[in-house]
Amino acid sequence: MYDRYQGLIFDMDGTLLDTEAGHRQAWDEVLAKYGMKLDLEAVVALNGSPSWKVAQFIIDSYQVDMDPYKLAQEKFDIVGDIVLAMVKPLPIVEIVKAYKGKRPMAIGTGSMHGFADRLLQHVGLRDCFDAIVGADDVQNHKPAPDTFLRCAELIKVNPGSCVVFEDAPFGLQAAKAAGMDAVDVRNL
Incomplete structure (x- = not known):
């Protein structure tokens, strides 16, 4: 074809x-430490983007002063094992x-x-x-x-x-x- x-x-x-469930679980774990949640409907438009862009969107949504690269790195540090399992x-x-x-x-x-x-x-x-x-x-x-x-x-x-x-x-x-x-x- x-x-x-x-x-x-x-x-x-x-x-x-x-890999969606694994990425979602990793974001949930990281964001919970900061009292934030991932709004799946809001971030679906960012599918295919690097994690730091998703992090920037989340930070902007919550209007907090955080480094998007640091937040994305925290997610990256745990996502591998989670995604591999799922x-x-x-x-x-x-x-x-x-x-x-x-x-x-x-x-x-x-x-x-x-x-x-x-x-x-x-x-x-x-x-x-x-x-x-x-x-x-x-x-x-x-x-x-x-x-x-x-x-x-x-x-x-x-x-x-x-x-x-x-x-x-x-x-x-x-x-x-x-x-x-x-x-x-x-x-x-």
């Missing part, structure tokens, strides 16, 4: 892997398996590179991907095209010959800005 594309790029959280591959993994070895593939995620690598190893998918581009690999995050453009560069495929699989509005915008076709996996 995707044979016309020379490269396939996948978002990770919410697209390839169901992560499940999503149905889109079948596309990855179908194209493994047939097309270059990359992960373009708002998660940190090392965390993405660790999760993909854990679920047995790391060897399916030729490249990972995480939040710490680019300066401008989704909805900017940088993540997906870097993926195309690493897998050595012209951006216009790539398709991106995404579940978040920011990611879909980023794919379009990169000149790539995009598949909204929420509609599959």
